[in-house]
Amino acid sequence: MSGSTSPASSADPFVLAVARVHDGLGFLPDDDFIVVVAEGTVVDLGPRARLLGKYSALPLVDHSNAVLTPGWIDTHVHSTMPGDGRPIEEVAPAPFETRIAIATANLRAHLAGGVTTVRDLGSHLDYLTWPPGPGLMPRVLRYGMPITADRGHMHLFGGALKAARTVTDVARANLEAGADGLKLVASGGGTLGTVPHETTLTSDQVAEAVRLAHTYGKRVTVHALTNGAIIAAAAAGADGIEHLGFLATDGLSRVQQEALEAAIAAGIVFGSTLGCNEAYLHLSGSNGTAEHDEQSIRTEYYRRNADRVLGAGGRMAIGTDAGWKHTPFGAYTRELQLLAGAGVPAERLLHLATAGNADALGVPGLTGMIRPGHPADLVVIDGVDFAARAPKVLEVVAAGRRLASPGTPS
């Protein structure tokens, strides 16, 4: 983990000059813009030639060859897991202070990599009590402890169902502790003793959580690696599905048309996670191992299924699964590159990473757009040819404050 040191950020007003602007919806026509930031918000945006004189008294941050987009949103992280290959069985039992130290370094690394908002999709209940800081941090939406079957995937976070502990019990514990939404686990996964291609919750169980969450005005997203779990989540009215598994009962990925159609008809958002554990493929000494085979096969079918979902008109959110096993924080651009490789053009990719993701999270006014009056969550990069190379992150602004040391830490 290589998080930047705590930055001495200031809320003083400034002017940012850039070549191009993607405002969350698309690229603005023409070049050479300035954005004026004060008191945490964007107060003005327009052509440099027209506006610069008006704001000449403010300090100028000059990135006049670069591209400005809203700060990126990662819809799927595990803040308290290190993402250095250690499995959940090893890290979940750590004491609160250790888990918070990991989260602090992780969130700083993600911010330095351009991510100004994250959604945590699996931590202990006590993570909800932590006020992120010190120093500049991304905005953190937390879904509490995942609701999972007895001994089910991620049960080590404390959200497992028992004979006398219902979905409503765990859901209520999360929501009353301040969770921003609920995460359900409807299939096995990477937790020891679970089978990824096994469906573990019924549609009725998912519906029970959805009803309660929606009463609180909160969303529900479901870890659903199987076609069966996707069908259950869609029937239950869930808002999101994590990953692009579409696993059949034999463990192979085969998109079942019924599952795809049900999810699309229900308006469900698929979380991408193409780069989940993909970093393993680049580790020295990984070649030829069984895990290398497994990760490359999965990376390939996630890419294929992303193409299938988008081609069928499905909704997608961009999430990395950072923290999980080999998935590092600070590498959001890697997920963008993998999606670019799956055929998503840069303009759409940047929309999905910003306004699209804000919409998927149900917080469209909170972040994800560059508009006067909106919070100033911004990132400046040196190019948008994601398929060719990872862009360099030149500037990060979170709620109007400039990060002292932006860059791509990993």
Ligand SMILES: [Zn+2]
């Ligand atoms: Zn995850």
